Amino acid sequence: MGKLKEILIDRKICKSIWFMRQAGRYLPEFRKIRLQNQNFIKLCLNSDLSSEITLQPINRFNLDSAIIFSDILMVPYALGQEVNFIKEQGPVLEEFNKEIFLKNNKKSFTKKLQPVYEAIKKSREKLNNDKSLIGFIGAPWTLLVYMLNIKLKKNELDYDKVKSRKDEVKLILDKLNDYLCIHIENQIDAGADVIQIFDSWAGLIKSDDFSEYCIVPNSKIVDFCRKKKIPVICFPRGIGKRYKDFNNNVKPNGISIDYEIEPNWAKTNLKNVVIQGGLAPKILLGSEDKIIVNAKKYLDVFNNLPYIFNLGHGLLPETDPDKVKRLIKFYREY
Ligand code: CP3
Helix, strand or coil: CCHHHHHHHHCCCCEEECCCCCCCCCCHHHHHHHHCCCCHHHHHCCHHHHHHHHHHHHHHHCCCEEECCCCCCHHHHHCCCCEEEECCCEEEECCCCHHHHHCCCHHHHHHHCHHHHHHHHHHHHHCCCCCEEEEEEECHHHHHHHHCCCECCCCCECHHHHHHCHHHHHHHHHHHHHHHHHHHHHHHHHCCCEEEEEECCHHHCCHHHHHHHHHHHHHHHHHHHHHCCCCEEEEECCCCCHHHHHHHHHCCCEEEECCCCCHHHHHHHCCCCEEEECECHHHHHCCHHHHHHHHHHHHHHCCCCCEEECECCCCCCCCCHHHHHHHHHHHHHC
16 A cells, blocks of 8 residues: 555554655656647646656655646546646636536546546556555636636636626536546546645635535545545645634545645644645745755654645746755655
């Protein structure tokens, strides 16, 4: 059994390490493949290449877990919405079409994502037994933000659109829930042994809507994973003190904290859960001394607890892989 799965299930007092976006643009070996594969969705659907990319950070750093190289937006893509990744702008989705969305079914959805599941199978075959393979999804709310194109600027939403299309929002969130559970089940069947739910835009939900748009959808998915006996880590990024309420209600096996959360606050307030992450990705752009001082803070606080060492968000593309290596060395020696 992978060490990560063991920590999440048995809450053994030990540590494990992996990084969000550990397979990505900061690695020259990824950039080389990416240069030859301009269409990002097509790259995610090339099971040989996506399996190779999944294993790149494992081969380079011997991390404890691999996360499948794919994207949360593969789900809207599989549900019939065109997805384009535009340089300097991020992902742009074709206008949402309700009829197309409602025409989907389990079989067609699974068929479109078959290469992702193939990539999981191929990666699992090449991984040692002591390593976990993490499958993942975007939470319904975060996918909705992209699907309805309601993101204005970096941290601002067109919330009027959410209010004025309340019925449609509810319909989309409910349907997404069904397909996300199918996607999780397919990933497990292919060989994923831990699931992470990315709710990257949970922090932008208004307080009145927080239960309906964040707690309820995440709970349904966590309950589904529990039934499947697969441990699940939630990452409701940017929700501040609401992390406590989230954890008490959703009850995941693991909870990933972002870099705005004080580790001591998390230790005091997040109970009956394994904490993951926290270290600001920007720290890795600084000096080695600074990296180590900051990493040590997390390891000291969670010293007598099960803890999954990770960042408070994904590795930045500008990160020097040698600094990542240095951080892992420090972690191993701690
Ligand atoms: O290594 C891993 O973490 C596994 C693969 C992975 C990717 N995306 C690959 C990727 C995972 C788990 C994701 C999750 C994801 N995708 C999230 C949730 C986490 C978060 O960052 O909040 C979100 C919101 C997305 C949507 C997405 N995909 C965005 C906003 C972007 C563009 C911005 C960016 O960071 O580049 C992507 C593209 C993307 N997904 C890249 C990678 C490696 C970069 C693609 C490139 O080479 O241009």
